[in-house]
Amino acid sequence: MATKAEQRRAELRDKLVSAAEARIRAAGVSSLRARDLAKDAGCAVGAIYNAFDDMTALVMAVNGLTFQRLGADVEAAVAASAGGSATARLIAMSEAYLDFASANSRLWRALFDLELPEDGAVPEWYRAALARLFSHIADPVAELFPEQSPEEQALTVRALFSSVHGIVLLGLENRISGVPPQDIRRMIALVLSRLTVR
Amino acid sequence: MATKAEQRRAELRDKLVSAAEARIRAAGVSSLRARDLAKDAGCAVGAIYNAFDDMTALVMAVNGLTFQRLGADVEAAVAASAGGSATARLIAMSEAYLDFASANSRLWRALFDLELPEDGAVPEWYRAALARLFSHIADPVAELFPEQSPEEQALTVRALFSSVHGIVLLGLENRISGVPPQDIRRMIALVLSRLTVR
DNA sequence: TGTACATCAGTGAACGCGCGTTCACTGATGTAC
DNA sequence: TGTACATCAGTGAACGCGCGTTCACTGATGTAC
Numbered sequence: 001m002a003t004k005a006e007q008r009r010a011e012l013r014d015k016l017v018s019a020a021e022a023r024i025r026a027a028g029v030s031s032l033r034a035r036d037l038a039k040d041a042g043c044a045v046g047a048i049y050n051a052f053d054d055m056t057a058l059v060m061a062v063n064g065l066t067f068q069r070l071g072a073d074v075e076a077a078v079a080a081s082a083g084g085s086a087t088a089r090l091i092a093m094s095e096a097y098l099d100f101a102s103a104n105s106r107l108w109r110a111l112f113d114l115e116l117p118e119d120g121a122v123p124e125w126y127r128a129a130l131a132r133l134f135s136h137i138a139d140p141v142a143e144l145f146p147e148q149s150p151e152e153q154a155l156t157v158r159a160l161f162s163s164v165h166g167i168v169l170l171g172l173e174n175r176i177s178g179v180p181p182q183d184i185r186r187m188i189a190l191v192l193s194r195l196t197v198r
Numbered sequence: 199m200a201t202k203a204e205q206r207r208a209e210l211r212d213k214l215v216s217a218a219e220a221r222i223r224a225a226g227v228s229s230l231r232a233r234d235l236a237k238d239a240g241c242a243v244g245a246i247y248n249a250f251d252d253m254t255a256l257v258m259a260v261n262g263l264t265f266q267r268l269g270a271d272v273e274a275a276v277a278a279s280a281g282g283s284a285t286a287r288l289i290a291m292s293e294a295y296l297d298f299a300s301a302n303s304r305l306w307r308a309l310f311d312l313e314l315p316e317d318g319a320v321p322e323w324y325r326a327a328l329a330r331l332f333s334h335i336a337d338p339v340a341e342l343f344p345e346q347s348p349e350e351q352a353l354t355v356r357a358l359f360s361s362v363h364g365i366v367l368l369g370l371e372n373r374i375s376g377v378p379p380q381d382i383r384r385m386i387a388l389v390l391s392r393l394t395v396r
Numbered sequence: 397t398g399t400a401c402a403t404c405a406g407t408g409a410a411c412g413c414g415c416g417t418t419c420a421c422t423g424a425t426g427t428a429c
Numbered sequence: 430t431g432t433a434c435a436t437c438a439g440t441g442a443a444c445g446c447g448c449g450t451t452c453a454c455t456g457a458t459g460t461a462c
Contacts, residue, residue: 008438034416044440046418055416112371158377159365159385166364167357179356187357194393206405232449242407244451249405253449402460411451418444427435 013051013061015041020062021107029059029110059114060123066107067129073100078136086140087196093136094164094188101168102181137161144196163191211249211259213239218260219305227257227308257312258321264305265327271298276334284338285394291334292362292386299366300379335359342394361389 019040023032034055038045052058077096081089101108137157145153171184179187217238221230232253236243250256275294279287299306335355343351369382377385 012438033414038441045416046441047439049417050438155381155385156388158368158381159389162364162368162385163361163389164364165368166360166362169367170356170360170363183353187353187360190354191357191361191393194395195389197392197395210405231447236408243449244408245406247450398462400461403458405455405457407453407455409452412449414447416444416446419442420440422438422440424438425436428433429431 009051012041012043012047015043016048016051016058017061017065020058021065024059024062024106024110025104026106028106029113032059056114059110062107063111063114064125064129066104066111067126069104070097070100070108071129071132073097074133074136086143087193089140090137090160090192090196091189094168094192095185097164098168098171098181098184098188102172105172134158134161140196144198160192160195163195164188167191207249210239210241210245213241214246214249214256215259215263218256219263222257222260222304222308223302224304226304227311230257254312257308260305261309261312262323262327264302264309265324267302268295268298268306269327269330271295272331272334284341285391287338288335288358288390288394289387292366292390293383295362296366296369296379296382296386299370303370332356332359338394342396358390358393361393362386365389 016037019037020032023036023040032055034045034048037058038048041047048055048058052061073096074093077092078089081092084092134157137160138153141148141153141156141160145156148156167184167187171179171181171187214235217235218230221234221238230253232243232246235256236246239245246253246256250259271294272291275290276287279290282290332355335358336351339346339351339354339358343354346354365382365385369377369379369385
């Protein structure tokens, strides 16, 4: 049994992921350096390659956690707004999305910025995490538009998510059109309430 | 008069910009290499630095052209749809935006991807190009919502643009949720027609 | 027109640095007997 | 329990490469007289 060894290995993975997360949070994914991480985690550079295939795999691990936390926040918003109208629930989710993106902007951006190695092979958990987000949007949409076919509903879900994502993205990016958070909320409410008028 | 010299210099600038544009179009802004460009333009690496301060300035020049072409396409759509309803005009513009992004995806992405040197100093032409885009959206919005204050209208313009941008962005990015172009059009029409209901 | 000189675009080898990844080695841990 | 041996996480110097930028030099163009 390599139990003890496995444990140490797992600990190192955790330490590396935490360190990477902290560095991405502070300076963005493009400023990650293997040597910095080794120093942070108290190991040698080479040890990183015992725990992960390469730096990309490490960043993917961080992204996995980020997706999990984002999903949890959105789910909490779904739960908290359970009694409300479909529109209110969509707005609550979107604001949770905004709040997460705003509070974790560089980690959130890393979800989209990471350049994958050529062959567009998106890992399974990535698609799954997105499907999870979409599924929460699907419920209110089904309630609002029961006459739509499943394909139409799927398209509507995508359109709603994309719109909110666009508003959050450009709202937070002050290069393009940075805007006070309160205005981002107003845009979300404006768009969603109109999009969901019966 | 350094006329002849100036002319050569301007020619070199043009050649470099064209070469950079071609390379970004083919492989994305992150794969630009000074040596490749020099070879393409038939000059030495050092000559690049006579024509431009640095590689970032060269990419900015390409982005300037891209913005211009994008603006022209959108304006053509505005002109072509001049007689139609406000909604129809907004959809026409958005489809022009989609078509441009789709046909020039890497150049279009370079507009947003280029990492600026720290101090968020966005060049003036950049803001101006965006203002130009926004101004075309502002007309139908003013027509649709004359009762809104100018601030509300500005927010509505931003919200519309951001929504369409989000739909186009995620629609074209097959990593996230790549979708056939026809579906992107449907999402745009769906969102805009609902957002502009009176 | 001709000659000497100044300027400056153009050259491309070399600089300098960053950085992911490897690899020969070490030392702790576990196993066999 | 004690000894010899095997394994493998961990080490960090070194590899290897990429790449933006510089700089001493050249040669064409333009100017002065």
